[in-house]
Amino acid sequence: MTITERAEARRGSRPGTTRGFSWGFVVKLLLMAIVNAFGLTVILSAYRAESWLVLGIMVALLVAVDVVYFTKRALPLKYLAPGLAFLFVFQLFTLGYTGYVAFTNYGSGHSGSMQQAVDAAFIQDEQRVPDSPAYPLTVVERSGELGFAVVVDGEVRAGTALEPLAEVADAEVGSSGAPAEVPGWTVLERAQVLTDPALQEQVVALRVPFSEDPEDGSIRTREGSTGVLYSSSLQWDEEARTLTDTETGLVYTADDRGSFVADDGSRLATGWYVGVGFENFVRAFTDAKFAAPLLQVTLWTFAFSILTVLTSFGLGLLFALIFNDPRIRARKVLRTLFILPYAFPAFMSALLWRGMLNSEFGVVNDLFFFGADINWLGDPLLAKLAILWVNLWLSYPYWFLVCTGALQSLSGETLEAAKVDGAGPFRRFRSIILPLLLVSTAPLAIASFAFNFNNFTIIYMLTEGGPSIPGAPNGIGSTDILISAIYAISGVAGGTADYGLASALSIIVFVVIGVISAIAFRQTRKLEEIQ
Amino acid sequence: MSSTTTTRPAANRTSARRARWWAEVGWRYPVAVVIIAFAVFPLLYVLSAALNPRGSLAGSSALFSTFSMDNFAALGGTAYWTWFGNTLLIGGISAVGAVLMGACGAYAFSRFRFRGRRFGLTSLLIIQMFPQTIAFVAVFLMLLAIGEVVPELGINSKLALICVYLGGALGANTFLMYGFFNSVPIEIDESAKIDGATHAQIFWRLIMPLVTPVLAVVALLAFISSFGDFILARLVLTSEENWTLAVGMYQWVSNQLTSRWGLFAAGTVIAAIPVLALFLGLQRYIVGGLTSGSVKG
Numbered sequence: 001m002t003i004t005e006r007a008e009a010r011r012g013s014r015p016g017t018t019r020g021f022s023w024g025f026v027v028k029l030l031l032m033a034i035v036n037a038f039g040l041t042v043i044l045s046a047y048r049a050e051s052w053l054v055l056g057i058m059v060a061l062l063v064a065v066d067v068v069y070f071t072k073r074a075l076p077l078k079y080l081a082p083g084l085a086f087l088f089v090f091q092l093f094t095l096g097y098t099g100y101v102a103f104t105n106y107g108s109g110h111s112g113s114m115q116q117a118v119d120a121a122f123i124q125d126e127q128r129v130p131d132s133p134a135y136p137l138t139v140v141e142r143s144g145e146l147g148f149a150v151v152v153d154g155e156v157r158a159g160t161a162l163e164p165l166a167e168v169a170d171a172e173v174g175s176s177g178a179p180a181e182v183p184g185w186t187v188l189e190r191a192q193v194l195t196d197p198a199l200q201e202q203v204v205a206l207r208v209p210f211s212e213d214p215e216d217g218s219i220r221t222r223e224g225s226t227g228v229l230y231s232s233s234l235q236w237d238e239e240a241r242t243l244t245d246t247e248t249g250l251v252y253t254a255d256d257r258g259s260f261v262a263d264d265g266s267r268l269a270t271g272w273y274v275g276v277g278f279e280n281f282v283r284a285f286t287d288a289k290f291a292a293p294l295l296q297v298t299l300w301t302f303a304f305s306i307l308t309v310l311t312s313f314g315l316g317l318l319f320a321l322i323f324n325d326p327r328i329r330a331r332k333v334l335r336t337l338f339i340l341p342y343a344f345p346a347f348m349s350a351l352l353w354r355g356m357l358n359s360e361f362g363v364v365n366d367l368f369f370f371g372a373d374i375n376w377l378g379d380p381l382l383a384k385l386a387i388l389w390v391n392l393w394l395s396y397p398y399w400f401l402v403c404t405g406a407l408q409s410l411s412g413e414t415l416e417a418a419k420v421d422g423a424g425p426f427r428r429f430r431s432i433i434l435p436l437l438l439v440s441t442a443p444l445a446i447a448s449f450a451f452n453f454n455n456f457t458i459i460y461m462l463t464e465g466g467p468s469i470p471g472a473p474n475g476i477g478s479t480d481i482l483i484s485a486i487y488a489i490s491g492v493a494g495g496t497a498d499y500g501l502a503s504a505l506s507i508i509v510f511v512v513i514g515v516i517s518a519i520a521f522r523q524t525r526k527l528e529e530i531q
Numbered sequence: 532m533s534s535t536t537t538t539r540p541a542a543n544r545t546s547a548r549r550a551r552w553w554a555e556v557g558w559r560y561p562v563a564v565v566i567i568a569f570a571v572f573p574l575l576y577v578l579s580a581a582l583n584p585r586g587s588l589a590g591s592s593a594l595f596s597t598f599s600m601d602n603f604a605a606l607g608g609t610a611y612w613t614w615f616g617n618t619l620l621i622g623g624i625s626a627v628g629a630v631l632m633g634a635c636g637a638y639a640f641s642r643f644r645f646r647g648r649r650f651g652l653t654s655l656l657i658i659q660m661f662p663q664t665i666a667f668v669a670v671f672l673m674l675l676a677i678g679e680v681v682p683e684l685g686i687n688s689k690l691a692l693i694c695v696y697l698g699g700a701l702g703a704n705t706f707l708m709y710g711f712f713n714s715v716p717i718e719i720d721e722s723a724k725i726d727g728a729t730h731a732q733i734f735w736r737l738i739m740p741l742v743t744p745v746l747a748v749v750a751l752l753a754f755i756s757s758f759g760d761f762i763l764a765r766l767v768l769t770s771e772e773n774w775t776l777a778v779g780m781y782q783w784v785s786n787q788l789t790s791r792w793g794l795f796a797a798g799t800v801i802a803a804i805p806v807l808a809l810f811l812g813l814q815r816y817i818v819g820g821l822t823s824g825s826v827k828g
Contacts, residue, residue, distance in 0.1 A: 090697065097666075355792055
């Protein structure tokens with residue numbers, strides 16, 4: 001650094017005196033303006049959507065970020081804040097939320113609050129009101145969303161499936177009596193509605209709430225020119241928490257399991273979620289439907305991760321021993337070729353092997369088993385072997401690299417001394433190389449075990465957990481590991497959802513990982529590094 | 532013994548030497564050929580399938596029997612390039628974000644002494660053991676809730692997926708970078724400080740250029756992990772035009788495995804080449820990162 005540069009840098013310590021500093025300050029102000037604008041937008045829309053949790057978290061985050069960046073103190077936090085914000089919201093919060101959901105019956109039929117369940121009940125029960133007036137109606141559209149514009153008591157109101165009808169100022173009613181021009185909306189010609197079958201279907205299925213109150217019912221149409229009022233015969237008594245069907249006289253009472261149940265045992269399809277204590281955990285262990293398949297899945301999860309680590313470690317070590325010899329030529333080229341499977345994207349490898357192991361057309365049967373029809377992925381035992389094989393192919397290069405590195409860092413003197421003492425190659429390996437190698441690779445083996453314990457990709461891409469275990473729920477299969485079984489049970493990919501049970505199982509996986517990590521913790525010296 | 536060897540004819544001696552060479556070194560070459568066949572066969576097979584104009588799994592077993600670019604051309608008629616773009620976008624932004632957050636975090640932990648520093652490091656070490664993928668149900672439910680407030684951050688938003696990936700960034704990368712930052716001598720900071728540099732100037736102008744290798748590794752690892760992620764991407768991105776390659780190509784293979792094989796193979800070849808090149812190019816650094824336990828295994 002020259003003297004002038006130094007002088008410049010020193011001046012930089014006073015705000016606003018050099019270009020370097022003021023630029024940074026401008027960038028900071030700009031970024032903070034964007035962050036604050038974003039935060040305020042979220043807060044406002046959370047207020048409008050009455051989503052108090054989102055609002056609370058956003059206010060806390062925004063205040064924290066502003067305090068951190070606009071005070072002179074808290075220097076380390078200036079660097080940590082962005083990462084911490086994401087960590088809190090998208091990792092810590094989700095971990096905590098998993099813990100919460102595990103103690104509820106959140107899932108299909110129990111997916112919202114009681115108020116949402118009541119609203120849903122009204123909608124499901126809606127029927128055409130027998131003496132409803134016919135409202136002149138026009139199909140309208142706004143930003144891709146279909147809606148209705150109707151004439152009610154001489155004024156034009158418009159709305160969509162999500163937005164209840166609201167008055168539109170300056171709308172014009174055409175000669176047919178239906179709205180002809182609706183400001184803010186695109187009017188769809190009646191001919192267009194009649195000639196486009198797909199559009200027609202959408203129009204017939206559309207229900208536009210009459211008002212904010214679901215008890216007022218909704219407007220629907222059969223032909224696209226007149227709207228009829230549909231409403232529910234249910235009556236909601238918030239005090240008594242009962243829904244009364246005024247037609248049949250049945251009274252549905254809210255029970256403590258999150259459902260509306262009538263005296264004759266019938267229940268409404270939509271419920272809400274409630275806390276159920278340890279029930280999900282108990283169900284995982286004792287419910288005959290789940291317990292047996294889940295036990296099988298758990299055993300296979302352990303077998304899969306242990307065997308994968310053992311086989312790939314063994315093969316990688318063997319290759320490392322063979323090729324860690326300075327007399328071999330072109331070792332770099334060989335090494336690059338050896339690790340190709342590791343560099344290849346894992347999900348693509350698994351999908352590729354899925355095709356290669358296809359029983360009918362797969363190249364493995366065609367080339368190596370003389371065209372036999374071996375059902376590699378359809379037989380419970382063969383599918384397990386196939387998964388282990390593919391995972392061996394995927395992960396031996398990792399251990400080859402690790403072991404090569406570890407072998408090269410072994411002290412040559414110790415080995416020389418053993419040689420002089422007359423130890424043969426096998427003895428040297430067993431008594432010196434292997435113990436020293438294990439010291440440095442054991443933490444990695446544990447990490448690899450934990451990784452494979454949750455190796456969703458390979459299982460799902462190769463077999464999707466199949467072939468399914470006869471009688472097991474949600475199509476749990478004999479190659480499912482815990483995380484893929486959780487995926488099947490959770491129903492996020494379709495089918496009946498049981499978020500509660502899925503989260504409870506996730507908690508169990510957390511516990512297993514926690515124990516493994518505790519062991520790994522004692523192995524690694526990372527904790528000492530901290531001090 | 533040496534006297535007997537010297538009396539033997541020279542030809543005999545060379546053959547003895549050759550036998551010894553075979554016993555000690557030579558046998559390793561045939562073994563290497565076997566290993567390479569094991570490692571490379573699937574990759575050659577997918578290349579051959581990509582060049583096979585029949586485009587189906589049936590009949591793809593005769594390796595390199597035909598040569599045509601039909602499959603690659605046919606990718607244009609699918610959503611492949613959209614998915615490719617999505618993958619690059621999501622992976623690229625998450626990689627940049629992960630590097631910035633990780634570097635800032637590592638800088639703070641490495642250069643400042645503050646209350647809660649040890650607690651922070653230990654917590655990060657514990658948190659990073661619990662990957663987000665196990666909590667996918669909660670991620671899904673949370674994004675549903677956020678989506679009601681801010682649709683741009685809800686289900687079916689690429690931005691939401693990036694945010695989810697960035698949630699794991701601090702935990703996953705800080706440690707790898709922390710070690711590297713510590714290896715940069717603190718005297719550099721101190722002399723700059725005496726010269727009047729601010730902490731931000733030290734970070735951006737001095738430290739960051741010195742730690743470029745670890746930045747590259749973390750970027751690559753973050754990119755590869757988002758590239759290969761299926762479970763979260765599948766959960767968050769629901770409409771086809773938002774899918775990443777992992778979600779889209781899985782759909783191809785799971786629905787019509789045998790008929791779309793050619794497309795899958797061509798798509799795999801295109802997508803894998805840049806990843807392979809990056810990985811092999813940065814091999815030296817990654818091997819160093821391996822031993823810190825931060826790479827898939």
